[in-house]
Amino acid sequence: MSGESSTFDLLRVPLIGPFFGWRHARTFLQIPTLIVGIAMIAHGLFGPTLAPKNLATTVSWVHFRGALVLVLLCAGNLFCLACPFMLVRQWARRWFHPRRTWPRRLRNKWLSAGLFALILFVYELFDLWSSPWWTAWLIVGYFASILLIDGMFKHAVFCKFVCPIGQFNFVASTLSPLEVKVRDQGVCVPCQTKDCIRGRRDESGLVTIQRGCELALFQPSKVGNMDCTFCLECVQACPHDNVGILSRPPASELLTDPRRSGIGFFSRRKDIAALALVFTFGSLLNAFGMVSPVYALESWLGRVMHVSHEAPVLGLIFVFSLIVEPVLMLGLAAWLTRVWAGSRRATLPLIVRYAYGLVPLGFGMWLAHYSFHFLTGMLTLIPVTQNAVAGLGRPFLGEPLWTLTGVPTRFVQPLELGFLVLGLAGSLLVTHRLAQDEAEAGAHPVRAFIPWAAICLALWAAGVWLILQPMEMRATFMG
Amino acid sequence: MGNFVINWAAAALGCGVLWLSAGCRKPAETAPPIKIQHEVAPWPARVGAATITLKMSDAGGQPVRAARIALEADMSHPGMRPEFGDAMEIAPGRYRGRLSFTMAGDWVILMRVKLPSGQKLERQLDVNGVR
Numbered sequence: 345m346s347g348e349s350s351t352f353d354l355l356r357v358p359l360i361g362p363f364f365g366w367r368h369a370r371t372f373l374q375i376p377t378l379i380v381g382i383a384m385i386a387h388g389l390f391g392p393t394l395a396p397k398n399l400a401t402t403v404s405w406v407h408f409r410g411a412l413v414l415v416l417l418c419a420g421n422l423f424c425l426a427c428p429f430m431l432v433r434q435w436a437r438r439w440f441h442p443r444r445t446w447p448r449r450l451r452n453k454w455l456s457a458g459l460f461a462l463i464l465f466v467y468e469l470f471d472l473w474s475s476p477w478w479t480a481w482l483i484v485g486y487f488a489s490i491l492l493i494d495g496m497f498k499h500a501v502f503c504k505f506v507c508p509i510g511q512f513n514f515v516a517s518t519l520s521p522l523e524v525k526v527r528d529q530g531v532c533v534p535c536q537t538k539d540c541i542r543g544r545r546d547e548s549g550l551v552t553i554q555r556g557c558e559l560a561l562f563q564p565s566k567v568g569n570m571d572c573t574f575c576l577e578c579v580q581a582c583p584h585d586n587v588g589i590l591s592r593p594p595a596s597e598l599l600t601d602p603r604r605s606g607i608g609f610f611s612r613r614k615d616i617a618a619l620a621l622v623f624t625f626g627s628l629l630n631a632f633g634m635v636s637p638v639y640a641l642e643s644w645l646g647r648v649m650h651v652s653h654e655a656p657v658l659g660l661i662f663v664f665s666l667i668v669e670p671v672l673m674l675g676l677a678a679w680l681t682r683v684w685a686g687s688r689r690a691t692l693p694l695i696v697r698y699a700y701g702l703v704p705l706g707f708g709m710w711l712a713h714y715s716f717h718f719l720t721g722m723l724t725l726i727p728v729t730q731n732a733v734a735g736l737g738r739p740f741l742g743e744p745l746w747t748l749t750g751v752p753t754r755f756v757q758p759l760e761l762g763f764l765v766l767g768l769a770g771s772l773l774v775t776h777r778l779a780q781d782e783a784e785a786g787a788h789p790v791r792a793f794i795p796w797a798a799i800c801l802a803l804w805a806a807g808v809w810l811i812l813q814p815m816e817m818r819a820t821f822m823g
Numbered sequence: 824m825g826n827f828v829i830n831w832a833a834a835a836l837g838c839g840v841l842w843l844s845a846g847c848r849k850p851a852e853t854a855p856p857i858k859i860q861h862e863v864a865p866w867p868a869r870v871g872a873a874t875i876t877l878k879m880s881d882a883g884g885q886p887v888r889a890a891r892i893a894l895e896a897d898m899s900h901p902g903m904r905p906e907f908g909d910a911m912e913i914a915p916g917r918y919r920g921r922l923s924f925t926m927a928g929d930w931v932i933l934m935r936v937k938l939p940s941g942q943k944l945e946r947q948l949d950v951n952g953v954r
Contacts, residue, residue: 394897394931394947395899395900395901396897396899396902396903396905397897402901402902405900405901405902471899473899473900473901474899474900636954717900717902718902720902721901721903722902724902724903746895746905746907747904747905747907749902749904750902815926816926
């Protein structure tokens with residue numbers, strides 16, 4: 345088992361490798377993102393009220409989201425690495441030393457999956473894309489939450505159990521081609537100090553001079569990217585220089601079900617499966633909120649329910665899309681896997697196991713949606729920044745070039761469809777592999793695969809239909 | 824080295840905050856009491872070309888003549904291309920311009936007016952629910 349693998353290692357690349365190996369690399373990356381974050385808050389609160397003219401809305405809803413999914417697709421969870429909230433937390437922890445441990449009943453993904461769904465709901469209800477003020481307060485709320493939670497509780501509780509953006513990144517990064525991983529398992533076998541998880545203290549044993557993994561991922565038994573923020577503490581901590589950023593086939597961690605450090609078995613984690621389902625069905629729901637038919641549906645529901653406020657109507661759509669629809673679809677597929685394919689597994693374990701198979705499709709939909717906004721509006725950052733600087737009374741960047749936008753829609757739509765096809769292929773691959781494994785539970789593999797493949801195709805068709813719909817950006821309900 | 828990075832970061836952050844806080848002051852109010860009435864045709868607004876008619880009058884109800892009006896239509900969502908146009912005077916105090924609503928949704932029309940006196944004012948007109 346010993347011997348370094350021959351896979352690509354980002355930390356071995358000239359210039360890039362030494363940079364990521366540098367102890368202050370994370371801080372170096374966090375400082376610009378923090379400055380941008382502060383600029384977004386300031387501009388959101390005090391700048392133009394029109395969303396296309398404001399840094400808060402433009403950077404949040406056009407550039408950040410698009411760049412996030414594209415970096416996750418091409419590399420890995422680098423945005424958690426450069427997270428500005430963590431930098432503020434680090435500074436705060438120079439004065440605050442949390443002593444409490446996170447309650448045991450909250451050490452799962454139920455809360456964060458709920459918060460993820462809540463963010464999607466709030467985004468639609470308050471039309472965050474059109475409100476610089478609300479967007480700025482969302483960022484302020486994020487800073488406040490992290491200071492409150494990580495100021496009270498030890499380790500990286502916010503990242504692991506609370507942060508909705510982090511959970512999005514964790515699930516999406518299961519499709520990423522890079523992973524923080526042990527280079528040579530043989531080197532870890534005789535290791536006594538286990539610095540990668542314990543960290544290092546000075547000779548007195550009182551002062552931490554190097555942290556270990558705050559998310560409880562022990563490198564030798566870590567599998568995949570789930571819960572990994574790419575903080576690179578383990579890289580710094582390993583006295584044998586045995587942790588790298590290695591390449592791997594995207595989605596490979598979804599194909600198998602080993603015991604994962606800090607997580608356990610995917611197949612026994614109903615909470616992570618629920619998060620994966622919110623991720624997948626939420627991708628369609630989030631895109632559905634941006635096309636014309638949603639307004640017709642809302643108006644119809646409003647009339648049927650005799651309500652004029654959007655919240656109950658939107659709430660019903662969310663409950664149906666994120667709970668009823670997944671339960672019905674996956675429940676039916678699991679039932680068929682048992683009855684028709686002959687699997688001896690119970691319905692719920694089947695749903696949990698196959699929920700991960702839908703993640704590639706969900707990621708394909710997020711990619712299609714967010715890359716559309718990013719690519720068609722990528723150059724708008726220039727005039728918005730010019731406008732923000734001009735607003736300071738020092739227009740040294742020149743007059744805003746408002747005609748700058750991005751790639752024409754007709755060029756982006758084929759790319760969107762490509763992302764969806766890629767997602768479908770990934771989901772079919774994963775569910776097919778899971779169906780093959782179903783033979784161990786006495787099932788007919790092909791019959792086990794068909795119901796799940798049908799779900800993949802149905803969700804994919806829904807995604808294609810959404811992309812082909814005319815986009816309609818409205819902040820008005822039944823108007 | 825650690826302290827150096829932290830200090831550098833704190834200094835950079837402080838500069839950023841100062842730089843931004845300078846922009847928090849309110850712009851001077853220069854808008855004279857001008858009343859602008861508007862019409863959008865077709866109404867309800869539809870995707871495609873639209874005609875914007877404006878009627879400008881001063882505090883005494885007299886038409887405001889010879890103003891220069893630049894129009895800009897923006898989507899409520901950031902990242903979309905704005906549309907530009909000018910409104911020309913078609914009768915004393917009446918101005919007309921054309922814009923194109925390139926997609927369905929909520930639009931905002933910005934009117935940048937330069938009065939004969941050289942004074943400038945900016946008004947905003949919401950055009951919701953373009954189909």
